[in-house]
Amino acid sequence: FSKNKKERNKYYINTNKKTLEIQNNERFTYYLESMKKRKEKENEIIKEKENLSLDYILLNNPQNLSINSMIREGCIFSLNFNDTGNLMVSSNQEHSIEIWDMQTKKLKQIIQTHSEIVTDIEFFHNELDNQYMLSCSLDKTIRLWKDFKCIHTFMEHSDWVRCINVREDNTQFLSGCVSSVVKLWDIPTQRVIASVKNQNEDPNVLTTVNSLSFLNENKNLILVGLRSGEVKLFDSRINNKNDEFTKNMGLVHCFKAHDKKLNNCIINKSDKYLVTASRASLIRLWDLRKL
Secondary structure, three states: OHHHHHHHHHHHHHHHHHHHHHHHHHHHHHHHHHHHHHHHHHHHHHHHHHOOEHHHHHHOOOOOHHHHOOOOOOOEEEEEEOOOOOEEEEEEOOOOEEEEEOOOOEEEEEEOOOOOOEEEEEEOOOHHHOOEEEEEEOOOOEEEEEOOEEEEEEOOOOOOEEEEEEOOOOOEEEEEEOOOEEEEEEOOOOEEEEEEEOOOOOOOOOOOEEEEEEOOOOOOEEEEEEOOOEEEEEEEEEEEEOOOOOEEEEEEEEEEOOOOOEEEEEEOOOOOEEEEEEOOOOEEEEEHHHO
8 A cells, every 4th residue: 555655646746747847838838929929019019100100099099008108108288280181280298299291190290399398289370371380388488380490489478388379360379377377479570469467366276377269259359268267358459558568458257167177168159159178077158148
C-alpha cells in the first residue's frame, strides 16, 4: 500500500507539472498574441494620425481613450463654421487653432500665436469676408486674422477673455471677460468705442461674461449672459463718456434667467424669443416681448 501511495503521489506531481507547463504555454501564447494585436493597433493609430481626418475622429468613440488619446489629449474649447460651411475651426488645450476642410474632412492647417487656451473663435460674415476671423484667449488678448495669419492683436482687456461676437455687417465686434467687462470695438479703427463693467453685489458669485450677441433688428442693442444667471440688455448709443473715445453702454433691461451658472443664451432672428441654458441641465425659452 505504501509503495502504491508513493507511485500515486509521483503520478499526481508529474500530472500537475504537465498541467502547469500547458497553462504557462497557453498564457505565454496569449500574451504574445495580445502584444502583437496591440502593436498592430498602435501602428494603425500612428498611420491615421499622420493623415488625421474628421471621419476618423467621428468613427472612433471619443470615450475610447486608448485610441483618441494618441491623437490629442484634453478638451476642445471652441468650434465654429464659416458662413459658406466649407471650413470649420476648433481650439484645443495646446493653445492652437485647427483649420478643417469640410469638403475633404482633413486637417488643413494648425495656427498658434495665443499663449493660453483659445476660448472663442468667430468668422466674419458673408462669403467675401470669410477670410477674416477673430479669436480670444485666456492670455487676455483678441487676435484678428486674415487668411489664417494674425494681422492685429487687441490688448485692452486686463483679464481672461471669455467670448466674442461679430456684428453682421462686420463693422463692430463684442468681447467679454471673466471680470465681467464688456467691450464694443470698431473694427476699421481697431478701437474700443463703448464698454460696461457689470456690478457684482455678491462677491461670492462670479459674473463672468459667458455669452454675447447683437440683436438682429436693432444692432445697437446688445444681449449679455452672465455666469451669475443674469441676462442683460444694453444700448450702445447711450453716451456717458469715460474718456475722449469711449462711452458707457446703458442698461435697458435685466432679469434673472437662472439661479446660477448660466452657460449660454441665444436669440432668434426676429428678436422675439430667447433661449438660455445653465449648468443645472435647464433650458428655458423666453418671450422677450413679455419681459
